[in-house]
Every structure is written in C-alpha cells, then in structure tokens.
Amino acid sequence: xxxxxxxxxxxxxxxxxxxxxxxxxxxxxxxxxxxxxxxxxxxxxxxxxxxxxxxxxxxxxxxxxxxxxxxxxxxxxxxxxxxxxxxxxxxxxxxxxxxxxxxxxxxxxxxxxxxxxxxxxxxxxxxxxxxxxxxxxxxxxxxxxxxxxxxxxxxxxxxxxxxxxxxxxxxxxxxxxxxxxxxxxxxxxxxxxxxxxxxxxxxxxxxxxxxxxxxxxxxxxxxxxxxxxxxxxxxxxxxxxxxxxxxxxxxxxxxxxxxxxxxxxxxxxxxxxxxxxxxxxxxxxxxxxxxxxxxxxxxxxxxxx
Amino acid sequence: xxxxxxxxxxxxxxxxxxxxxxxxxxxxxxxxxxxxxxxxxxxxxxxxxxxxxxxxxxxxxxxxxxxxxxxxxxxxxxxxxxxxxxxxxxxxxxxxxxxxxxxxxxxxxxxxxxxxxxxxxxxxxxxxxxxxxxxxxxxxxxxxxxxxxxxxxxxxxxxxxxxxxxxxxxxxxxxxxxxxxxxxxxxxxxxxxxxxxxxxxxxxxxxxxxxxxxxxxxxxxxxxxxxxxxxxxxxxxxxxxxxxxxxxxxxxxxxxxxxxxxxxxxxxxxxxxxxxxxxxxxxxxxxxxxxxxxxxxxxxxxxxxxxxxxxxxxxxxxxxxxxxxxxxxxxxxxxxxxxxxxxxxxxxxxxxxxxxxxxxxxxxxxx
Numbered sequence: 001x002x003x004x005x006x007x008x009x010x011x012x013x014x015x016x017x018x019x020x021x022x023x024x025x026x027x028x029x030x031x032x033x034x035x036x037x038x039x040x041x042x043x044x045x046x047x048x049x050x051x052x053x054x055x056x057x058x059x060x061x062x063x064x065x066x067x068x069x070x071x072x073x074x075x076x077x078x079x080x081x082x083x084x085x086x087x088x089x090x091x092x093x094x095x096x097x098x099x100x101x102x103x104x105x106x107x108x109x110x111x112x113x114x115x116x117x118x119x120x121x122x123x124x125x126x127x128x129x130x131x132x133x134x135x136x137x138x139x140x141x142x143x144x145x146x147x148x149x150x151x152x153x154x155x156x157x158x159x160x161x162x163x164x165x166x167x168x169x170x171x172x173x174x175x176x177x178x179x180x181x182x183x184x185x186x187x188x189x190x191x192x193x194x195x196x197x198x199x200x201x202x203x204x205x206x207x208x209x210x211x212x213x214x215x216x217x218x219x220x221x222x223x224x225x226x227x228x229x230x231x232x233x234x235x236x237x238x239x240x241x242x243x244x245x246x247x248x249x250x251x252x253x254x255x256x257x258x259x260x261x262x263x264x265x266x267x268x269x270x271x272x273x274x275x276x277x278x279x280x281x282x283x284x285x286x287x288x289x290x291x292x293x294x295x296x297x298x299x300x301x302x303x304x305x
Numbered sequence: 306x307x308x309x310x311x312x313x314x315x316x317x318x319x320x321x322x323x324x325x326x327x328x329x330x331x332x333x334x335x336x337x338x339x340x341x342x343x344x345x346x347x348x349x350x351x352x353x354x355x356x357x358x359x360x361x362x363x364x365x366x367x368x369x370x371x372x373x374x375x376x377x378x379x380x381x382x383x384x385x386x387x388x389x390x391x392x393x394x395x396x397x398x399x400x401x402x403x404x405x406x407x408x409x410x411x412x413x414x415x416x417x418x419x420x421x422x423x424x425x426x427x428x429x430x431x432x433x434x435x436x437x438x439x440x441x442x443x444x445x446x447x448x449x450x451x452x453x454x455x456x457x458x459x460x461x462x463x464x465x466x467x468x469x470x471x472x473x474x475x476x477x478x479x480x481x482x483x484x485x486x487x488x489x490x491x492x493x494x495x496x497x498x499x500x501x502x503x504x505x506x507x508x509x510x511x512x513x514x515x516x517x518x519x520x521x522x523x524x525x526x527x528x529x530x531x532x533x534x535x536x537x538x539x540x541x542x543x544x545x546x547x548x549x550x551x552x553x554x555x556x557x558x559x560x561x562x563x564x565x566x567x568x569x570x571x572x573x574x575x576x577x578x579x580x581x582x583x584x585x586x587x588x589x590x591x592x593x594x595x596x597x598x599x600x601x602x603x604x605x606x607x608x609x610x611x612x613x614x615x616x617x618x619x620x621x622x623x624x625x626x627x628x629x630x631x632x633x634x635x636x637x638x639x640x641x642x643x644x645x646x647x648x649x650x651x652x653x654x655x656x657x658x659x660x661x662x663x664x665x666x667x668x669x670x671x672x
Binding site (some may be wrong): 161 | 311343365391392393396399403411421474486497501504507509510517544548549556607608611625633642643646
C-alpha cells in the first residue's frame with residue numbers, strides 16, 4: 001500500500017467533518033453541564049442583590065435587567081451602609097458563622113489526628129486485640145461508614161442531656177469527629193501504604209524512635225493526603241445539618257440550622273434568604289476553587305488500588 | 306482489605322517486675338476510679354444522697370482519665386511494643402465510647418416509652434414499639450421510598466460515567482470544567498434546598514418554573530404530585546452527588562493504561578465496542594466501589610427532604626431519616642424513633658452484606 005499524501009479524498013473529508021461534529025457535541029455537553037452546576041450558585045448570588053420587583057419579573061442579569069441593591073445584605077447587617085453600625089442581626093449571624101467554623105475545623109483536626117495515627121498503625125504493624133487482627137480492626141473502623149446518623153441521633157440526644165453536653169460545641173465536635181473518622185482512616189491508610197517501609201527502617205537504624213520517625217519523616221511525606229482528608233472532613237462537617245438541628249438550640253446552633261430555620265418564615269423575602277445562603281456556601285466555594293486538587297485526590301483515594 | 310508492607314523490627318524490651326506492677330496499678334487503679342465515679346453518679350441520680358448532682362459529667366471525666374492511663378500503661382507494660390499499640394488505641398477508645406456504648410444504650414432505649422418533654426423518665430414497654438412499627442404505614446412507606454431513592458443511583462451512575470468519559474478525553478480548559486463540575490458537592494444541602502427547592506422551583510417566579518412554562522408545561526408544580534415530588538427530590542440529590550461519583554470514576558479511567566485502548570483499536574474495535582468490552586470491564590471494581598459508597602451516602606439522605614417537602618405530599622418523599630426526625634419533632638418520643646432507626650440499621654447491614662457477597666461471587670466466580 002502506498003503512503004497517503006493528500007487528505008482531500010471524500011472519505012477523509014467526511015472523517016474530519018465527523019471529528020468536528022464530535023468536538024462540538026463534547027463541548028456542548030460540557031457547557032450544558034457547567035450551566036447546570038453553576039446556575040444555582042449564580043442565581044443565589046444575584047438574587048441577594050435583587051429587590052421585590054426584580055424577583056417577581058424574573059430578572060436575571062445584573063446591570064442589564066436590574067440594578068443591584070444591597071437590601072438582602074442589609075437584612076444581615078453586612079451591607080456597606082450598615083457594616084459600621086451596631087446590628088443585632090449581624091451579631092446573631094456572626095455567632096452562627098463562628099460556631100460552624102469552630103466546630104468544623106476542630107472536628108476535622110481531631111479526626112485527622114486520631115485517624116492518621118490509627119491508619120499508620122494499621123498499615124505498619126501487626127496487632128492482636130483478642131480475636132481482632134489487622135483486617136478486623138480496619139473493618140471495625142471503616143464499617144462506621146454505613147452507620148446512618150439517625151441511629152445515633154436519639155441515643156445521643158438522651159446521653160448528651162444527661163451529660164450536660166446538649167447545645168454545646170464540644171458535643172457537636174465529638175459527634176462530627178466520629179462521622180468523618182472512617183473517611184479519614186480510609187484516605188490516610190491508602191496514603192501510608194504508598195510510602196515505602198524502607199524509609200522508616202533507615203530512620204530506625206539511624207536511631208530514631210518509631211514515633212519520632214512517624215512525626216518527622218512519614219508525616220511530611222503524607223502531607224498531601226492529610227490535607228485532602230482534612231478538607232473533605234471540613235466540607236462534610238461544615239454542611240452537616242441533621243445532628244446540629246437535633247442537638248443544638250441557642251448557644252451552639254450552626255449556620256445550616258440558621259439557614260433552615262429562616263427558610264419557612266421568609267416567604268417571598270428572597271433577597272434576605274439569598275444573602276444568607278450565599279454566606280453559607282461561599283467559604284466552601286473558595287476552598288473548592290483553591291484546593292480542588294486535594295479534594296479530588298482525597299476522593300480518588302481508594303478508587304484506584 | 307489489602308495490607309501494605311509491614312514494618313518488622315525486633316525490639317529488645319526488658320520489663321522489670323516493678324515496671325509491670327506500676328503498669329497494672331495504673332490500669333486497674335484508674336478503672337476502679339471510673340467504676341466509683343459511675344456508681345457515685347448513679348446513686349446521686351436516684352436522689353437518696355443529699356448531693357446536688359445534675360449530670361453524669363463526672364463519669365465522662367473518669368472515662369477520659371481511664372483512657373489516658375490505659376494508653377500510658379501500654380508503654381509502661383510493653384515498652385516498644387506498647388508504643389505501637391499507642392497508634393491505634395486512641396481511635397479505638399474514641400469509637401468504642403462514641404459508637405459501641407451508645408448503640409448498647411440505644412438497644413435499651415428501643416424497648417421503652419420515653420417522652421423527653423414529659424417529666425417522667427423512661428418506661429419499659431416490651432414489644433409495644435415493635436407492634437406499633439408493624440402497623441405504621443408511614444414507616445413502611447419511607448422504607449419503600451428508600452428503595453426508589455437507591456435505585457436512582459443507577460441513573461446517577463450512568464450520567465457520572467458519561468461525564469467522566471468526556472473529561473478523560475483531550476479537552477481544553479480541563480481544570481475549569483473540573484472545578485465547575487465539583488461545585489455542587491461543596492454546597493450545603495440546606496442551602497441547596499433553599500436555592501433550588503424553594504426559590505428556583507417556586508411556582509410563580511422561579512426560573513425553572515418559567516423555563517417549564519416556556520417549554521409548554523402550563524402549570525408547573527414540582528411538589529404537588531407524589532411521583533413528581535419524589536423525582537424532584539431525586540434530581541436535587543443527584544445534582545449534589547454526581548460530582549462525587551464522577552471524580553471516583555475519572556480517577557479510575559485515568560489509571561487505565563492508554564495502551565489497552567490502543568491495542569483494542571488496532572484489533573479493530575470500534576469506539577462503542579471498545580468501551581463495552583475493554584473500558585467498562587476494567588472499570589468494574591472502581592464502579593462498584595463508587596456505587597457502594599454512594600449507596601451508603603444515599604441511605605443518610607435527609608437534609609433536603611426535611612427542608613423542602615418535610616416528607617410531603619402524604620409521605621411520598623419521606624426517607625427513613627427524615628421520617629424519624631419528624632416523628633421525634635412531633636411527639637418527642639425517643640423510644641419509638643430509636644427502634645425504627647435500629648430496625649433500619651439492621652436492614653442496611655443485611656442489604657449491604659448481601660450486596661457485597663453478591664458482588665464478590667460475581668467478580669470471583671468459583672467454578
């Protein structure tokens with residue numbers, strides 16, 4: 001067969017046309033799905049700048065359809081006009097925001113500490129607790145994943161009541177740590193198994209203790225996995241609603257509970273709800289855009305063995 | 306469960322009698338303290354003593370003390386080996402305290418009648434709760450809904466797989482699309498229930514309703530009809546979780562060596578056959594993991610339902626979790642709710658074990 005030099009035969013042209021059609025279809029699907037993913041966010045952010053007539057006439061594009069107003073942000077005391085003044089609404093909001101931030105960050109940190117220790121132990125040493133060997137212990141931790149929160153919710157309500165932990169951040173932190181612990185262990189075990197044992201062997205020969213080797217040699221290498229585990233935990237705990245709704249009332253109420261409690265009462269007062277929802281989602285959007293790499297790494301752990 | 310390389314180190318531990326004694330004293334001493342604290346709290350609760358003790362906090366602190374002493378004693382008793390146990394022990398003690406103990410407590414709770422808002426305490430009522438559950442149409446309805454919700458995962462899976470396939474090909478602006486597709490997963494379900502459920506699907510002014518009207522649906526209503534309401538909830542939940550499956554599948558796709566596809570093409574496989582006979586079988590393990598994790602998350606579905614429909618219309622959208630939540634909110638009876646939850650847990654464990662066994666049988670057939 002002679003080598004083909006000219007690519008203008010009708011079959012070649014048909015091939016190119018098909019290639020272009022394929023490209024158009026691919027980018028078409030990608031763009032449609034992007035709109036599906038991003039439109040609700042866009043809608044929420046723009047609605048927080050709308051006034052009643054804009055909402056009712058279904059205006060969409062700021063500066064073209066309607067002129068942005070700060071009314072929604074006024075209702076949270078966060079608009080430029082009110083930011084310098086005393087505002088009870090803002091105090092309330094800041095309190096909820098702080099509760100959410102404190103509980104989610106501490107719970108994720110605690111889970112990462114407990115989880116990575118356990119994961120390291122399980123990936124390096126042979127244990128025997130009674131009849132439980134390593135695979136059993138791993139299963140014991142990972143099986144917590146299938147425990148639906150509702151099973152623990154009511155017992156914890158009663159237990160926390162008798163422990164005086166209802167409506168405290170500590171109580172919430174402990175529970176959140178529990179819910180993300182299996183995920184952290186999963187990610188970290190995967191991470192540690194990919195680190196060669198020879199590193200620690202060399203360190204031990206050089207006279208480090210096992211804990212010193214773990215802290216100074218293994219952990220720095222496992223840092224990307226640790227960050228991934230931490231961020232995934234953060235996402236899950238920041239968004240958690242069920243336990244927070246049951247176990248908190250005035251002091252420790254978190255942001256999602258505040259959002260939920262306002263949904264019913266606000267009616268067509270959309271600008272206020274939109275502003276509140278925006279504040280609830282913005283921190284994670286920022287984290288998602290900035291640290292997307294780690295999130296994807298964390299979720300891909302375990303998918304590929 | 307796969308097991309990586311183990312670290313084998315021989316340790317020369319020389320534990321003297323004295324040290325062993327100190328370790329034992331640490332463990333049993335603190336254990337005795339804990340037992341005393343529990344007893345003290347229990348007695349104080351009954352009110353025979355003239356002490357004002359409103360809570361079991363003391364018992365909690367005693368448990369923490371015992372846990373700490375147990376950890377220290379490991380090193381004292383076993384030296385180097387003990388230092389290894391120290392890696393797993395804190396997490397184990399934490400999980401035991403936070404799961405095993407509450408679960409045992411839940412079992413006693415499930416067979417009692419306890420109205421938290423009433424003044425009287427728990428009352429053991431035997432199998433009354435079970436009988437009530439047996440005749441509770443709403444609970445069975447919620448379980449049936451969970452089956453529907455779980456089946457919806459198959460559709461989610463195909464969409465996620467399609468998107469992952471597209472993302473795995475040569476495309477421009479890959480990072481942009483990846484971040485954009487990831488976004489729904491980052492949003493709080495409660496915020497989503499307002500953003501989508503309450504405002505975008507609002508009948509008069511919501512953009513989706515307007516779109517539906519423009520497309521020719523005269524009177525769009527997303528939560529009026531039971532079937533449509535369930536479908537809407539499914540779509541909203543799918544919207545948040547498709548990115549999750551997509552990312553897992555994408556990671557799996559990227560781990561398949563390119564040569565495999567090339568070999569298939571050289572052998573004359575068309576794109577379609579190449580997918581079904583090469584890519585898809587290679588992706589099976591990843592797919593099953595993704596689906597399993599997705600099922601686990603699906604079984605916890607509640608936030609959106611509680612905030613958008615609160616189970617309506619007529620319980621058509623209820624998940625088990627949201628039903629129990631409502632049951633508690635309305636009657637504040639913890640006993641019945643706990644029983645329902647425990648039955649749910651038992652069903653889940655059975656179903657998931659069966660699923661995993663079936664998958665295992667199917668993946669590694671024994672001839």
